[in-house]
Amino acid sequence: MAEVTIRDLVKAYGQTQVIHGVNLDIADGEFTVLVGPSGCGKSTLLRMIAGLEEITGGQISIGPRVVNHLPPSERDIAMVFQNYALYPHKTVASNMAFALRMRRMDKAEIAKRVKNAAEILGLTPYLDRYPRALSGGQRQRVAMGRAIVRDPQVFLFDEPLSNLDAKLRVQMRTEIRELHQRLGTTTVYVTHDQIEAMTMADKIVVMQAGHIEQIGSPLDLYDRPANTFVASFIGSPSMNMLEATLRAENGGWAADLGGTRLPVTGAEGVTDGQPVTLGIRPENLALSDNGIAATVNVVEPTGAETHVVFSRGEADITAVFRERRSFAAGETVHLTAAPDAILLFDRESGARMG
Numbered sequence: 001m002a003e004v005t006i007r008d009l010v011k012a013y014g015q016t017q018v019i020h021g022v023n024l025d026i027a028d029g030e031f032t033v034l035v036g037p038s039g040c041g042k043s044t045l046l047r048m049i050a051g052l053e054e055i056t057g058g059q060i061s062i063g064p065r066v067v068n069h070l071p072p073s074e075r076d077i078a079m080v081f082q083n084y085a086l087y088p089h090k091t092v093a094s095n096m097a098f099a100l101r102m103r104r105m106d107k108a109e110i111a112k113r114v115k116n117a118a119e120i121l122g123l124t125p126y127l128d129r130y131p132r133a134l135s136g137g138q139r140q141r142v143a144m145g146r147a148i149v150r151d152p153q154v155f156l157f158d159e160p161l162s163n164l165d166a167k168l169r170v171q172m173r174t175e176i177r178e179l180h181q182r183l184g185t186t187t188v189y190v191t192h193d194q195i196e197a198m199t200m201a202d203k204i205v206v207m208q209a210g211h212i213e214q215i216g217s218p219l220d221l222y223d224r225p226a227n228t229f230v231a232s233f234i235g236s237p238s239m240n241m242l243e244a245t246l247r248a249e250n251g252g253w254a255a256d257l258g259g260t261r262l263p264v265t266g267a268e269g270v271t272d273g274q275p276v277t278l279g280i281r282p283e284n285l286a287l288s289d290n291g292i293a294a295t296v297n298v299v300e301p302t303g304a305e306t307h308v309v310f311s312r313g314e315a316d317i318t319a320v321f322r323e324r325r326s327f328a329a330g331e332t333v334h335l336t337a338a339p340d341a342i343l344l345f346d347r348e349s350g351a352r353m354g
């Protein structure tokens with residue numbers, strides 16, 4: 001096992017820079033998830049750690065070694081790809097053993113490692129099968145088995161669950177977490193799916209356009225997003241973003257939403273009349289006699305919760321209610337939130353205030 005240290009990392013394809021000086025510390029044994037919208041540079045970053053892409057500037061270390069110019073085979077990493085990249089004409093056992101054979105490892109040691117990995121992954125009954133005779137989840141496990149037998153310092157996962165159906169994805173999420181708890185290997189995992197990031201990570205790295213927007217634990221990012229990008233990206237349904245003006249009121253501050261005022265906290269060093277963006281999580285909205293007037297648009301019962309999309313002028317507001325209540329389309333209600341459940345963002349920069 002090893003820590004991974006990334007300093008001032010830059011990547012350009014020709015004249016186009018796609019990673020703009022990234023700094024990141026991944027602790028020994030940590031499960032780190034790189035997440036962000038398509039094209040933000042997360043795969044490129046992972047592939048640079050793997051040695052599959054050259055770096056344009058900066059430094060990557062795995063443990064004490066700077067690996068900038070080492071080929072992938074000398075980095076002591078194992079990568080699991082989205083498309084599994086299994087050899088179709090080799091059995092499950094041979095697929096897992098292949099990299100070890102190439103290294104001319106002792107046969108008995110190879111057999112021991114394959115047996116052990118197969119047991120961990122529940123693949124023992126399938127060792128003689130070919131990939132075509134396996135389900136998607138089993139293929140994914142073989143791909144993980146190939147990584148495990150190598151006993152690397154670092155596991156790298158590139159969107160490994162994207163090709164699986166929704167139910168299997170949830171199951172494999174748990175399996176990969178359990179595997180990590182069992183082996184404790186430093187892991188870097190790329191996904192565009194924020195729920196995958198939230199449920200799997202010790203540490204989440206949110207990226208956008210070749211930059212890191214924020215690094216933190218899942219609940220850090222959820223409760224204290226650094227800016228409107230992270231606030232909107234993390235959480236489902238997304239955080240509501242409402243434009244308001246700050247007003248001094250009763251010795252504190254209130255957000256004026258065009259008539260309705262909601263008391264807020266965390267407004268320090270602000271001026272009366274300052275424009276802000278309010279961020280309110282859907283589950284923090286409650287019905288009240290006064291508050292923001294909103295008209296019921298769509299009601300989505302999930303069983304455990306009721307999601308309601310309200311319209312309010314141009315913008316929609318989404319609320320999640322845990323208690324059951326029926327809403328009629330077109331009905332107008334009033335919504336409010338506790339002062340400490342309202343986040344304030346600078347309207348111009350998008351940075352969180354307070």
Ligand code: ADP
Pocket residue numbers: 013018036037038039040041042043044045
């Ligand atoms: P993500 O994994 O977050 O979807 P990528 O790392 O694949 O994003 O890509 C980041 C950016 O780099 C994108 O704008 C993409 O178009 C660009 N890019 C990736 N690979 C190449 C390449 N071989 N040549 C030119 N541009 C590339």
